[in-house]
Amino acid sequence: MDKPYGLLAELTYACPLQCAYCSNPLELDAYRDELSTEEWQRVFTEAAELGVLQLHLSGGEPLQRHDIVDLVQCATDLGLYTNLITSGLGLSTRRAEQLREAGLDHVQLSIQADERDLSDKIAGTISFERKQVAARLVKQLGWPLTLNVVLHRENIDRIGGILDMAVAMEADRIELANTQYAGWAGHNRDELLPSRDQLERAEAVVREARERLGDKMEIIYVIPDYYSKYPKPCMDGWASRQFTVVPNGEALPCPAAHELARALDIPPANVREHPLEWIWEEAPLFQQYRGDAWMPDPCRSCDRKEIDFGGCRCQAFALTGDAARTDPVCHLSPDHGLVEAAVEAANDPMRPQDGSLTPRSKVIRTKKRATAATQERMARTPVPLSPTVLKGKA
Amino acid sequence: MRLTSLMQITDEDARPRLAPHVRLAFNAARGEYALLSPETVWVINATGAAIVELCDAQRTVAEISAELRGRYDQVAENDVRSFVALLVTKHGMEVHHG
Ligand code: SF4
Numbered sequence A: 001m002d003k004p005y006g007l008l009a010e011l012t013y014a015c016p017l018q019c020a021y022c023s024n025p026l027e028l029d030a031y032r033d034e035l036s037t038e039e040w041q042r043v044f045t046e047a048a049e050l051g052v053l054q055l056h057l058s059g060g061e062p063l064q065r066h067d068i069v070d071l072v073q074c075a076t077d078l079g080l081y082t083n084l085i086t087s088g089l090g091l092s093t094r095r096a097e098q099l100r101e102a103g104l105d106h107v108q109l110s111i112q113a114d115e116r117d118l119s120d121k122i123a124g125t126i127s128f129e130r131k132q133v134a135a136r137l138v139k140q141l142g143w144p145l146t147l148n149v150v151l152h153r154e155n156i157d158r159i160g161g162i163l164d165m166a167v168a169m170e171a172d173r174i175e176l177a178n179t180q181y182a183g184w185a186g187h188n189r190d191e192l193l194p195s196r197d198q199l200e201r202a203e204a205v206v207r208e209a210r211e212r213l214g215d216k217m218e219i220i221y222v223i224p225d226y227y228s229k230y231p232k233p234c235m236d237g238w239a240s241r242q243f244t245v246v247p248n249g250e251a252l253p254c255p256a257a258h259e260l261a262r263a264l265d266i267p268p269a270n271v272r273e274h275p276l277e278w279i280w281e282e283a284p285l286f287q288q289y290r291g292d293a294w295m296p297d298p299c300r301s302c303d304r305k306e307i308d309f310g311g312c313r314c315q316a317f318a319l320t321g322d323a324a325r326t327d328p329v330c331h332l333s334p335d336h337g338l339v340e341a342a343v344e345a346a347n348d349p350m351r352p353q354d355g356s357l358t359p360r361s362k363v364i365r366t367k368k369r370a371t372a373a374t375q376e377r378m379a380r381t382p383v384p385l386s387p388t389v390l391k392g393k394a
Numbered sequence B: 001m002r003l004t005s006l007m008q009i010t011d012e013d014a015r016p017r018l019a020p021h022v023r024l025a026f027n028a029a030r031g032e033y034a035l036l037s038p039e040t041v042w043v044i045n046a047t048g049a050a051i052v053e054l055c056d057a058q059r060t061v062a063e064i065s066a067e068l069r070g071r072y073d074q075v076a077e078n079d080v081r082s083f084v085a086l087l088v089t090k091h092g093m094e095v096h097h098g
């Protein structure tokens, strides 16, 4: 068993936005008992000892944590590469300077659209202007700027405008990732899934932009797995390279495994009760789908099982109720009809125009540190955690 | 072949440096060098790390090769160039020409 390279720390599920594509779990209330500053610092220390190199600070909105600067400082002291995944709300000039000072390596700013009205509508909150300000601040302070855009039926036709906006913001990198249907996004899937025509147009725009922009801006485009023949190599395999710790201290092999973990008849792996090393090496939840012993056919006898690991366990669970099945996205899966039906509905010319998206619901923080106990909401972009590990050539 | 096309990306006069979002680290728990970026970990060996340390946007690929040959026996003529070229295609490095 290898040591993990990456830790995704979902510090809080509080968020000022309420994106319908959020991959946070539906049952947000179950995660309100957040780890304290000291507990997170212990988690980071144990993670570094375990071999973790990259720390992604996410949520919800990680800037909702008043101790974010202290947490970054701790990670810097441990030598971790720190990546803040933020909506930009809460990134005041002062906060940004403190984070820079504390050694934060990188900021990923989520973008909903290139137009104010659409952006604010998707976010469920007035936020477009503040994101522009946040982008400028990131550049001014000398950080590289990466924009994260979750693509779906409502914004994918704006991809050209979004790329122009990214160039105007002087973004170094932009990630255009089609929605993964986990959490709220899973709930809203039928409204979010784009049509085949939309995808083809988007891909043509991306190809053209890559040629035109060359090295000026790196464009990462993640295709939707619903339209692929094979599933994604989810997480490079269950509990193989990275893991997630959610606000209440539960450790998950995948950032979308909340519901799956609850449905299994095994105890949760909580950092409040166990050292990380034990969790990574021994926790039943982490062992459950590690390797290939759990695989059913068609994966068991398939050549591609070392390539895609049978796809996403969370997707198998969400669609079939059984996490140990082949990812239904795979055309060889006996459950593939579930995905085909959704794709067919998304391409139905008689499809009703404006269905309704359910915005991610509010989380009200009850912990002492959230003094302005406001009605906070949560949103986040799916986290692009998939390190490719390249052995050095020289 | 892939390597041939990669070779065209950098030449001996190119002055490489890490992309702004990439950082070199040595991890004690693993005893390994790695290049870290938001989505990627590139594990590299000590020679790779020595190359990266010399990629300061001042030295050319030719100068880096010469410097390393002074230190190590087995640095082949094209090692530095192909290492840099590979990282450039993966957006881990930037090169300035001339
Ligand atoms: S299976 Fe993997 S990709 Fe899919 S939701 Fe779970 S962790 Fe994410």
Ligand code: SF4
Pocket: A230, A231, A298, A299, A300, A302, A303, A304, A305, A306, A308, A309, A310, A311, A326, A327, A330, A331, A332, A333
């Ligand atoms: S059958 Fe399983 S291993 Fe084979 S391609 Fe499909 S998901 Fe991957």
